[in-house]
Amino acid sequence: MSGRARRYMSKRDRACDSCRIRKAACRIDRAPPCYLCTLYGKECTFQQPTSRPRQPLPEVVSSHSPQQAQINLRPDPHEVSPVGGDSVHYDILMSIDGDGVDHSAATAPGGFPDFFDGAGVSLSGGFGDGTWPTGFSPGSFIYPSPGLPGTGHSEDGGSSQAACVPLLMQETGSSVCLDTQGVMTPQLLGSSGDMDPLLMSRYQYDTSGAFHFKNLNIQSVSSGTEPTQFLLSKPSIFAASREENGCNNVSAFELRQELESLVPGDIGLRLISLFERIVAPDYPILGPPGQLNPSTSPPYLLASVYLIVEPFTKFDERLCIDLAYDKPSGVALYEIINKALRYEIHAPKLCVVQTMLLLAIRPYPNPIVLDSGFKWSQLATLIACAHTLGLHLDPKSWRIPPWQIAQRRCLSYFIYSTDKWLALSLGRPPLLHYDNWLVTRPSQEDRPVSGLDPLAWTNIMKRAELDSLLDRVLTQLYSPRAINTIYTDYKKTIALTSPLLEELFSWHRPVSTSSTDFTSSNQGRPLGLERALEMNYHYIHLSICRAILKPFLQPTVENLNEAEYIIAREQARIQAETCISAAAEFIHELRPEDLEALWPAWSATAFSSICFQILHMAVSSVDRSEADKWVNCLLKVRRDMRLKADILPCLHLGLLRIDSIFWKGINNVLHLEDHVRQAFASSSSIGRPLGIAGPAK
Numbered sequence: 001m002s003g004r005a006r007r008y009m010s011k012r013d014r015a016c017d018s019c020r021i022r023k024a025a026c027r028i029d030r031a032p033p034c035y036l037c038t039l040y041g042k043e044c045t046f047q048q049p050t051s052r053p054r055q056p057l058p059e060v061v062s063s064h065s066p067q068q069a070q071i072n073l074r075p076d077p078h079e080v081s082p083v084g085g086d087s088v089h090y091d092i093l094m095s096i097d098g099d100g101v102d103h104s105a106a107t108a109p110g111g112f113p114d115f116f117d118g119a120g121v122s123l124s125g126g127f128g129d130g131t132w133p134t135g136f137s138p139g140s141f142i143y144p145s146p147g148l149p150g151t152g153h154s155e156d157g158g159s160s161q162a163a164c165v166p167l168l169m170q171e172t173g174s175s176v177c178l179d180t181q182g183v184m185t186p187q188l189l190g191s192s193g194d195m196d197p198l199l200m201s202r203y204q205y206d207t208s209g210a211f212h213f214k215n216l217n218i219q220s221v222s223s224g225t226e227p228t229q230f231l232l233s234k235p236s237i238f239a240a241s242r243e244e245n246g247c248n249n250v251s252a253f254e255l256r257q258e259l260e261s262l263v264p265g266d267i268g269l270r271l272i273s274l275f276e277r278i279v280a281p282d283y284p285i286l287g288p289p290g291q292l293n294p295s296t297s298p299p300y301l302l303a304s305v306y307l308i309v310e311p312f313t314k315f316d317e318r319l320c321i322d323l324a325y326d327k328p329s330g331v332a333l334y335e336i337i338n339k340a341l342r343y344e345i346h347a348p349k350l351c352v353v354q355t356m357l358l359l360a361i362r363p364y365p366n367p368i369v370l371d372s373g374f375k376w377s378q379l380a381t382l383i384a385c386a387h388t389l390g391l392h393l394d395p396k397s398w399r400i401p402p403w404q405i406a407q408r409r410c411l412s413y414f415i416y417s418t419d420k421w422l423a424l425s426l427g428r429p430p431l432l433h434y435d436n437w438l439v440t441r442p443s444q445e446d447r448p449v450s451g452l453d454p455l456a457w458t459n460i461m462k463r464a465e466l467d468s469l470l471d472r473v474l475t476q477l478y479s480p481r482a483i484n485t486i487y488t489d490y491k492k493t494i495a496l497t498s499p500l501l502e503e504l505f506s507w508h509r510p511v512s513t514s515s516t517d518f519t520s521s522n523q524g525r526p527l528g529l530e531r532a533l534e535m536n537y538h539y540i541h542l543s544i545c546r547a548i549l550k551p552f553l554q555p556t557v558e559n560l561n562e563a564e565y566i567i568a569r570e571q572a573r574i575q576a577e578t579c580i581s582a583a584a585e586f587i588h589e590l591r592p593e594d595l596e597a598l599w600p601a602w603s604a605t606a607f608s609s610i611c612f613q614i615l616h617m618a619v620s621s622v623d624r625s626e627a628d629k630w631v632n633c634l635l636k637v638r639r640d641m642r643l644k645a646d647i648l649p650c651l652h653l654g655l656l657r658i659d660s661i662f663w664k665g666i667n668n669v670l671h672l673e674d675h676v677r678q679a680f681a682s683s684s685s686i687g688r689p690l691g692i693a694g695p696a697k
Contacts, residue, residue, distance in 0.1 A: 252299060262336075286305075300355050301351050383419065395409065410446055413440065584614075584637050587644075614633055
């Protein structure tokens with residue numbers, strides 16, 4: 001360097017050339033380059049002279065306690081690098097953590113230009129190029145003084161400026177951006193934990209609702225009768241635990257380079273566009289279109305987006321050619337996710353939860369293998385991270401911006417919904433209970449953060465009604481306690497299922513009459529959400545009818561010949577026939593474009609359940625005519641599924657499982673009564689002849 005070059009940590013010249021241009025804090029661990037130069041691949045130089053002398057930090061008028069006032073007067077041996085008179089850290093908006101990880105997906109979406117209601121944020125330098133994020137303007141900004149506890153030199157050798165980032169807040173309503181605190185990670189302090197929220201409500205918080213310790217802050221977001229606080233912790237707190245568990249921190253710069261070697265930026269943009277067209281209308285968990293960007297979003301979040309849209313690349317006019325012979329390796333994309341999440345899970349952020357939710361709903365990579373153990377463990381980890389971040393609570397009364405309230409509520413609802421559908425499909429008790437999860441359906445106030453039009457949001461609201469019904473079905477009919485009490489009592493079973501069926505039919509009627517309106521306004525996805533809703537409806541209907549049939553498939557000697565029992569059994573089978581006939585017709589009407597709607601992980605088990613219920617009806621038939629009817633129904637459904645399986649991967653699992661029974665030989669698999677055996681023998685069954693077995697499978 002020239003004679004005018006300067007030391008990288010001198011008090012007089014505080015930032016490298018690139019950071020001074022960006023007006024960002026220059027964070028250097030032990031030696032150059034700094035974090036931002038490393039992240040953006042720039043040369044970290046110190047050759048430019050200081051443009052102006054150090055400006056004094058403004059005095060913050062607040063109701064600090066005398067102890068805090070004394071702390072503020074202490075000189076700081078490692079002064080904060082200013083970006084102007086009253087500016088703040090650049091990373092608070094770009095959400096870049098200490099390792100260069102960019103969490104901009106959690107920043108304010110463009111749909112909330114007025115969430116500060118005129119009380120703007122004073123960031124004198126903006127983004128360094130004179131621009132401002134949507135909804136922000138120069139104005140009042142309150143932040144901790146550099147002498148507060150927690151400032152100074154961090155344990156990992158770098159400046160703790162980023163660890164004690166300022167709090168974006170609204171002066172009039174003390175609104176705090178809880179989920180955009182840079183490297184500080186929020187973790188909920190639960191009501192039954194050792195730190196009683198009622199006691200902590202008496203802490204002497206500053207004007208932003210924060211109380212500062214050395215390595216963490218306590219952030220109050222709600223007071224009154226139900227106080228809610230979060231611990232905002234430095235990354236260094238979790239260093240020992242991460243090291244013990246072998247969680248090496250791979251920098252975002254390295255992960256982004258690895259990801260871009262698999263998916264170039266232009267391909268990534270088209271994959272993101274495909275995600276926003278196909279997946280986001282069903283799961284608007286990443287905010288309005290335009291929030292994702294290959295150069296700024298967390299690499300692990302991008303990798304999960306690329307994984308979930310891979311089956312839909314055939315619907316893009318360029319990707320269908322670019323990726324025809326050279327698709328990104330799913331194994332390599334998952335490796336990027338695993339490298340990051342093993343480290344991030346110790347202190348999760350919303351972008352971690354978003355990533356894990358996309359992985360939970362993603363179709364199985366092998367459509368003929370139900371990887372239930374891994375999928376269920378994946379969901380459990382997602383829920384654990386959600387609890388850590390307080391997503392089981394309703395943030396409507398918290399002092400955080402409206403866009404963050406809506407973002408959290410949307411995430412909460414879709415986690416709740418995913419838990420119910422995966423529990424149904426995998427035959428597990430749900431991990432979430434209604435009493436322990438407050439956001440079980442979204443509201444109209446949450447729509448702006450989703451970026452959806454009113455009609456698409458109406459379908460989300462309709463699905464939430466169905467989710468609520470599914471929760472009751474799982475609790476009342478399929479919980480282990482319910483199975484032990486109602487499945488030997490047909491009267492009690494009928495009493496429980498009747499109101500559930502009435503509510504289901506009431507829900508379905510308005511949906512079935514809205515086809516034309518939805519078709520005309522959904523911009524290229526004619527029946528997308530409606531087809532998904534229809535599948536969910538048939539799946540729940542089938543589950544209720546299965547519960548109704550169970551007492552009659554295990555008859556007791558006392559009521560086997562009772563007239564009331566016989567009539568009830570006939571009615572139950574008639575209800576099941578109505579349900580299965582409608583589901584079989586739904587399969588018959590499937591079209592190639594339904595791939596855009598019938599993709600979530602539980603779609604495969606929905607069609608497999610239909611096949612096996614038809615087989616069960618055939619096996620339990622009371623006479624030959626009924627057996628013939630069900631055998632023919634099964635053959636028709638198998639034929640429809642076989643014709644459509646090549647274009648709809650969700651059919652593969654059910655088709656393989658039911659075909660394997662015929663491949664093995666129906667007599668070698670099931671105990672059949674004579675009239676049922678004759679019905680199968682006389683049918684034109686596809687597969688091996690009756691009773692002729694192939695090799696073990």
